[in-house]
Amino acid sequence: MKLHLSPPPNTLINSDIEITGSKSETNRLLLLRAIFPTISIQNLSNSDDAQAMEKGLKVNTGEVDIHHAGTAMRFLTAYFASQAGKEVVLTGSKRMTERPVQVLVEALQSMGADIQYLKDHGYPPLVIKGKELTVNKVSLPANISSQYISALLLIAPGLKNGMELELVGKITSVPYIKMTLGLLTQIGVKNSFEGNTVKVGPKLSVGPMEVVVESDWSSASYFYSIVALADIGTEIMLSAYKKNSLQGDSVLSEIYEQLGVETFFEGNRIRLSKISDQKPATLNLELSNTPDIAQTIAVTCFGLGIGCYLTGLHTLKIKETDRLEALKVELSKLGAKISVSDQDLTLQPSPKIKSGVAIDTYNDHRMAMAFAPLALKTSILINDAQVVTKSYPDFWKDLDTLQLGIRTV
Structure with a gap:
């Protein structure tokens, strides 16, 4: 299944989404x-x-x-x-x-x-x-x-x-x-x-x-990315989450605060709010404890036109695909200047994003979901989009509530 994603008519987004267990x-x-x-x-x-x-x-x-x-x-x-x-x-x-x-x-x-x-x-x-x-x-x-x-x-x-x-x-x-x-x-x-x-x-x-089971923080990462790429005032509610989570990826709340996204814990839900367009020229992170969110962060930084230096990524070489090489290939298609080693990734700030590029997913659910938020900035195609069922079968349905132009091609 190949999906075509295009920017919503309004990038000021409000939605309420329930994500299944981690x-x-x-x-x-x-x-x-x-x-x-x-x-x-x-x-x-x-x-x-x-x-x-x-x-x-x-x-x-x-x-x-x-x-x-x-x-x-x-x-x-x-x-x-x-x-x-x-x-x-x-x-x-x-x-x-x-x-x-x-x-x-x-x-x-x-x-x-x-x-x-x-x-x-x-x-x-x-x-x-x-x-x-x-x-x-x-x-x-x-x-x-x-x-x-x-x-x-x-x-x-x-x-x-x-x-x-x-x-x-x-x-x-x-x-x-x-x-x-x-x-x-x-x-x-x-x-x-x-x-x-x-x-x-x-x-x-x-x-x-x-x-x-607490809902999955890795799945929440894609909505953090969407909020970061959207307009100030955007809010997405996600459930069900705990403030004192057992999941390492809950560090997302701290990381995305640097990209203008504030996290508010309200009962068993979190409210992601875009409160600022201020962001660093380059985001430097050590992710050995949370390697699964590296793809999302790299794509977010590219979409925001900023650079990033991500280290501690040695385990990504033996995932569903070699995720570092896959990121390099797919981001380069979009116009990124990126280099990778066995354990880190360096992305240079890039002011432009190519339109209409087809992203290959390498049988890797996180490749499909990490690149999807770029639809707020440009039209994009996702090849083999059904790979998301590995971890998040409802992803495309939930994304559709944000009024992105999602259609099968």
């Missing part, structure tokens, strides 16, 4: 519910990733195909490895078979797991024969994707001896680790995070409880 929280809670079935979950994410995770957890034997769901690949690898009697082949899309999983597999094998590679060493598909894991001390490099770390921490309460995880080196993506530990605390699992050591105690059972 994909990150949902996938963590789904795994915990599989271990402790007495947990019930409200406001689940309706994303493809969450559905792949939920479906995969129901399998006892045979093939589990998680398609493009990277989180599900990491979490299910750990889950099935720790479930005695379950035997699966865990696989996914072609891109998924190119995304490394060796670090997690080796960590699990050091705990006694039975995991073999079906094809290429270090990559899915994986043959996993579940067994009781009794070794409780394990280590991982601290600078890897937090999903590897969370995968281990989430299975820890179901292990006889719990887990002591040592993170070797400088830790990145701390908010996602803290999110996992926060959810464990919420269901009554004892844990600690001191220095580079994380400890999670075992728990035999959890009493009946209901957990409500």
